Amino acid sequence: MSLGKGLLVVIVAAGILLTGTAWALINPNFPPGRLIENADLILALKISPADGKDQCQAEVVNVFKGKMAAKTLVIDLSKSANTEQTKALKELVASLHDEPAMFFVGKGEEGDPVANLHLGGKWVSMNVNDDPNQTTWSTNALNSKMQATWAGGTDMLRKLTELIIKHPETDVPVASPVSWDDPVNIGKIAGKAAGAMAVDIAGAGELCLYVAADDGDKVFKYDKKAGKFADVTTALKLGSKSRVAAWGNFNGAGRLDLASWDGKALTLWIQAADGTFAASVVTEVPKGECIGLVAMDAEAGSRAGLLWSTAASPVLLVPNKDNAGFTLKPLPAIQAQGLGAAGACLTADFDGDGLPDVIQPFAKGSFFFKGDGKGGFAPAVPCAISLGEGRSAAFLGDFDGDGRIDVFVAGADGCSMWQNSGGGKFTEMLNYSGEIAYISKPGAIGGNTCDVNNDGRQDIFILYAEIAPQIFFNRGFRSTGHAHKPTDLGETNVLPGAINGTQAGVVADLTAHGAQDMALVLLDGTVWVLPQSLGGESGLAVRVGLAHGACAGPVTITAHNSTRSLGAWALSPGGEAFLGTTEAGDITFSWQIPGQAPQEKTIALKDKPVYFRIPAGK
Numbered sequence: 001m002s003l004g005k006g007l008l009v010v011i012v013a014a015g016i017l018l019t020g021t022a023w024a025l026i027n028p029n030f031p032p033g034r035l036i037e038n039a040d041l042i043l044a045l046k047i048s049p050a051d052g053k054d055q056c057q058a059e060v061v062n063v064f065k066g067k068m069a070a071k072t073l074v075i076d077l078s079k080s081a082n083t084e085q086t087k088a089l090k091e092l093v094a095s096l097h098d099e100p101a102m103f104f105v106g107k108g109e110e111g112d113p114v115a116n117l118h119l120g121g122k123w124v125s126m127n128v129n130d131d132p133n134q135t136t137w138s139t140n141a142l143n144s145k146m147q148a149t150w151a152g153g154t155d156m157l158r159k160l161t162e163l164i165i166k167h168p169e170t171d172v173p174v175a176s177p178v179s180w181d182d183p184v185n186i187g188k189i190a191g192k193a194a195g196a197m198a199v200d201i202a203g204a205g206e207l208c209l210y211v212a213a214d215d216g217d218k219v220f221k222y223d224k225k226a227g228k229f230a231d232v233t234t235a236l237k238l239g240s241k242s243r244v245a246a247w248g249n250f251n252g253a254g255r256l257d258l259a260s261w262d263g264k265a266l267t268l269w270i271q272a273a274d275g276t277f278a279a280s281v282v283t284e285v286p287k288g289e290c291i292g293l294v295a296m297d298a299e300a301g302s303r304a305g306l307l308w309s310t311a312a313s314p315v316l317l318v319p320n321k322d323n324a325g326f327t328l329k330p331l332p333a334i335q336a337q338g339l340g341a342a343g344a345c346l347t348a349d350f351d352g353d354g355l356p357d358v359i360q361p362f363a364k365g366s367f368f369f370k371g372d373g374k375g376g377f378a379p380a381v382p383c384a385i386s387l388g389e390g391r392s393a394a395f396l397g398d399f400d401g402d403g404r405i406d407v408f409v410a411g412a413d414g415c416s417m418w419q420n421s422g423g424g425k426f427t428e429m430l431n432y433s434g435e436i437a438y439i440s441k442p443g444a445i446g447g448n449t450c451d452v453n454n455d456g457r458q459d460i461f462i463l464y465a466e467i468a469p470q471i472f473f474n475r476g477f478r479s480t481g482h483a484h485k486p487t488d489l490g491e492t493n494v495l496p497g498a499i500n501g502t503q504a505g506v507v508a509d510l511t512a513h514g515a516q517d518m519a520l521v522l523l524d525g526t527v528w529v530l531p532q533s534l535g536g537e538s539g540l541a542v543r544v545g546l547a548h549g550a551c552a553g554p555v556t557i558t559a560h561n562s563t564r565s566l567g568a569w570a571l572s573p574g575g576e577a578f579l580g581t582t583e584a585g586d587i588t589f590s591w592q593i594p595g596q597a598p599q600e601k602t603i604a605l606k607d608k609p610v611y612f613r614i615p616a617g618k
Helices: 005-019 032-038 083-094 144-148 154-166 496-500
Strands: 039-047 055-065 072-076 101-107 113-119 122-126 136-142 184-188 193-199 208-213 218-223 228-231 244-248 257-261 266-271 277-282 292-297 304-309 315-319 326-330 346-348 357-362 365-369 381-383 392-397 406-411 414-422 425-428 444-450 459-464 470-474 480-482 502-508 517-522 526-530 541-546 555-560 565-571 577-580 585-591 599-605 610-614
Touching: 032 039, 032 101, 032 154, 039 072, 039 154, 055 154, 083 136, 101 154, 113 136, 113 154, 122 144, 184 218, 184 228, 193 244, 193 517, 208 244, 208 502, 208 526, 218 526, 244 304, 257 292, 292 346, 346 392, 392 565, 406 459, 444 502, 459 502, 496 517, 496 526, 541 555, 541 565, 541 585, 541 599, 555 577, 565 577, 599 610
Parallel strands: 072 136, 193 502, 244 292, 392 444, 541 610
Antiparallel strands: 039 055, 039 101, 055 072, 101 113, 113 122, 122 136, 184 526, 193 208, 208 218, 218 228, 244 257, 257 266, 266 277, 292 304, 304 315, 315 326, 346 357, 357 365, 365 381, 392 406, 406 414, 406 444, 414 425, 444 459, 459 470, 470 480, 502 517, 517 526, 541 577, 555 565, 555 585, 585 599
């Protein structure tokens, strides 16, 4: 369910009118766990549109807590505080389209009797009387104060309620405790940075920081013995200059190579057995500017093909059998007139069939190409994802933890959260995703999915061109909170240069201590790492990699523990799925490499982080 902007404005205006604010920060004294504990009655209701008397019939579809003999209730909107509230509520109810609402009756934060209805992502306070069997409930006002308990979609609140009732010990974080050690200047790039990523170049579970730059890429590696980062670019004999780049096993040797586009030519930097790189120019490439490169399966065994993004239709570069270059294989043609500028393609198993698909996004829409597992794709179908006008970058995650790969867009127009509904369909849900809806800013240039607080929920890191980066921690089921002090660089000013913006950056476990660090390329080209502060201890986490010779990827891996799903990751060689946890226990990972049987592995976490690599040929 998605509200139109007009309806959202009406609801927000009505909330401001009666409560003084439309949004609220997280209330640490009344989190969802306490809401559920204090409730005597929790219902899921299917609410019908209002009749001529502003009354709605509500069918009881589930009783989560307490007892309710009646099968239907009446929600009376006519008693709302004023006509604006009544109008907003009528429109809100009419927009639900059979999506159940959640109804909580019990004690509030101060112990007073309260009843609150959550529908369409909004809270409504209800008038309470002394009749324990009442079947008619009248609305009072939109209740923005309760947004501080849960700001997110009603569907997600329903899942959270089910989880907490079954497992009352479930934690719903209210703040981020993450702090950083003193920032370390590890080097400087020349020219402009095109991006930064954490890459396991050697395939040994040790992430390097790779910075793509148009006047010379850089690779930095952490030396555990020395306790510091070193610029290893020269030692690797890597001479690439990249405007666009992708890592993959391009020559089939089971090692990670680099594909680099410098604006004029595509060069493969092939990794030798000794870990050094040598250049090989690719002569046959698509015409025009390359705006994106992704390594992906092209039905060439473990050898990766390249998905080349253009201003129009994407092209798959399929490795030739003799290891000499690629054969160009355009994806089915699309008609993108009126959709604005194209962005870099995204690839993952978006529809859950175990095979990589492709999304070609534009400013005002996108196209979904379903993969057939044989290097081909079905004709494109329209897809809702849009990038907005101006510079943008999209990245993948599973923010609601349902095992489907979602898409987050960080852009000049602002951010958007595209929840995967299955079958290649996506719904924009930023306004139902907590504090990120009103604290994230326009002018974003990139970011990545992370688990910065080691709680097994996927968080969001956002980079900006003119302000400090932001981190939003996941409270569970897509509701986010802004990571304030001591995490936020804009509030702590521990790295003053970051206040004015960045060129690139990434959050990843660059020091292999079981917790994720922050790396930034500032506007002056200096490269900094802020190691996460653990007081000399190690974090508790599982890091999962995909062996460079296992397959070209991406492969979807999912995880769960004894109480809940821990989500999904789209994993490719050189990348890493990082999953933290606050306590010891078993975590089970599942995956399926195309053409092979489904597999799973249970990791027993005890007192230190564990690295697990999905092996080749197994």
